[in-house]
Amino acid sequence: MSEFALQRYQLLHEAGLTAESGADAATADATGRRMLHDHRRVLATGVDRLRAEIQYRPVVFELVPTEFTLGQLQTYVEDIAGATLHTQNFRRLVQQQHLVEETGDREPATRGRPAKLYRFRHEVELGRYAGGRTCLPPAGTDTGRRIASRSTGQPAASARQVESASIGAS
Structure with a gap:
């Protein structure tokens, strides 16, 4: 949804209907000087990307x-x-x-x-995410414990082995 807002702003900017487009750049608003050129768009793009990235990282x-x-x-x-x-x-x-x-x-x-x-x-950045939850154990717990295989229920690999395999796959 915010991507559409950015596209609408881009169209308004190109049409000369925003403060930064030069139509009324000489005046200042109550909060200070207006942003020049496309700085507001650049700032909006950065905030939009940050908001999108915080959802999964x-x-x-x-x-x-x-x-x-x-x-x-x-x-x-x-x-x-x-x-x-x-x-x-x-x-x-x-x-x-x-x-x-x-x-x-x-x-x-x-x-x-x-x-x-x-x-x-x-360590959270090194772990894989599943369903919005990190696969890592809480801080201070034994990371050498065995993880059971889903298909057989038998121990498959230690958490440390899984973490090192994940790092190598990146």
């Missing part, structure tokens, strides 16, 4: 600091998605997906009870 972790609170992470995700998320559902989803792990530290510059700090589990 944890790209938000490339934009956040190394250590963050879950509240900060939620703010980043909401800003990218352009939507407000329910706090408890967001926290539950992040923890069920095993995307983050606690650092053991707490946010030093907060009033009240300091929030726990988390970091992204980079």
